[in-house]
Amino acid sequence: MAQMKTMVEGPFRAIGERFLSWSEEVGGMVLLVGSIFRRIAPWRLDGPETWRNMYRIGVKSFPIILVTAILTGAIMVMQSGTYIQEYGAYGLLGWGAGYSVLREVGPILIGLMFSGRVGANNTAELGTMKVTDQIDALRALAIDPVSYLVLPRFYAMIIMMFLLVVVGDFTALLGGAITSQYLLGVDMELFAWSVVTYIKLGDLFHGLIKSVAFGFAIAIISCHFGLATSGGAVGVGRAVNASVVGSAIAIFVIDYIFTYALL
Numbered sequence: 001m002a003q004m005k006t007m008v009e010g011p012f013r014a015i016g017e018r019f020l021s022w023s024e025e026v027g028g029m030v031l032l033v034g035s036i037f038r039r040i041a042p043w044r045l046d047g048p049e050t051w052r053n054m055y056r057i058g059v060k061s062f063p064i065i066l067v068t069a070i071l072t073g074a075i076m077v078m079q080s081g082t083y084i085q086e087y088g089a090y091g092l093l094g095w096g097a098g099y100s101v102l103r104e105v106g107p108i109l110i111g112l113m114f115s116g117r118v119g120a121n122n123t124a125e126l127g128t129m130k131v132t133d134q135i136d137a138l139r140a141l142a143i144d145p146v147s148y149l150v151l152p153r154f155y156a157m158i159i160m161m162f163l164l165v166v167v168g169d170f171t172a173l174l175g176g177a178i179t180s181q182y183l184l185g186v187d188m189e190l191f192a193w194s195v196v197t198y199i200k201l202g203d204l205f206h207g208l209i210k211s212v213a214f215g216f217a218i219a220i221i222s223c224h225f226g227l228a229t230s231g232g233a234v235g236v237g238r239a240v241n242a243s244v245v246g247s248a249i250a251i252f253v254i255d256y257i258f259t260y261a262l263l
Contacts, residue, residue: 025224025246029221035146035150036146036151036154036220039144045155046147049152050151052152053155054155054156057153057157057160058159058164061113061117061118062164062167065114065164065167065168066168068168069168069169069171069172069175070174070175071175072105072106072168072175073171073177074183076097076100076101076172076176077097077175077176077179077180077183078179079097080097081093081180081186083096084096090190091190093180093191094177094180094191094192094193094198095194095195095199098173098176099203101169101172101176102169102199102204103203103259104207104259106165106168106169106207107165107214107255108251110165111161111165111214115218115243115244115248115251118157118218118222119157119218119219119221120222120243120244122157123222123239123243124226124236124239124240126150126223126229127225127235128229128236130227130228130230131230131231131232135149145227149223150227153219153222153223154223157218157219158216158219160215161212162211162212162215164211165208165211169204209258209262210258213254213258217247218251221243221246221247222247225242225243226243
């Protein structure tokens with residue numbers, strides 16, 4: 001009887017423990033957001049640290065973002081080109097590729113690359129500082145870790161995610177135009193005409209709004225898991241893994257919500 005009771009309780013106990021663990025993580029992120037908003041006044045921002053993070057986060061991410069964007073635009077053109085050639089609607093090629101890139105594919109792929117490169121690195125940095133007691137040392141010196149470490153990263157991630165998506169969108173369109181010219185035989189001028197004629201500014205803003213939300217989510221999740229790290233080097237690895245997975249889930253959830261709300 002006791003064995004049967006244990007077999008019945010086991011799955012429910014595991015579900016309950018997992019739910020409590022997730023609730024603790026979400027609660028920690030909410031508290032971190034509150035801490036950031038309480039310190040968001042401009043005079044609390046460390047200017048040199050913010051600029052250093054913007055360079056490290058944004059400028060050094062340009063090469064991988066450019067490669068991702070060019071290939072994304074080319075792939076969208078190849079996917080659309082099959083149907084465009086079948087029906088002879090070459091004037092819609094720019095719209096078909098550009099619409100999906102600007103609204104959905106571009107921001108999501110760039111967000112995932114950003115979380116994998118920047119978010120994981122941020123979590124590893126903060127996690128290493130946490131397990132080596134460097135954050136406690138800052139508190140001992142009367143330096144607020146949130147103002148000194150988290151706030152500059154928070155600003156830098158949101159701003160640079162937005163700018164990277166802007167650059168990535170236009171790079172993807174350029175990659176699509178080149179692919180349409182040399183692979184499908186559709187003139188780049190016709191591709192550009194299709195983009196300008198059929199794609200509205202609202203389509204561009206749709207993706208840019210998502211980019212700000214993605215940057216916000218990646219910043220909060222990566223900083224939270226970094227500051228909550230424990231257990232030495234193994235704990236840092238677990239924190240990085242949780243940060244990347246959590247950021248990816250957040251990106252898709254936010255994309256679903258914004259797509260539904262902005263239709």
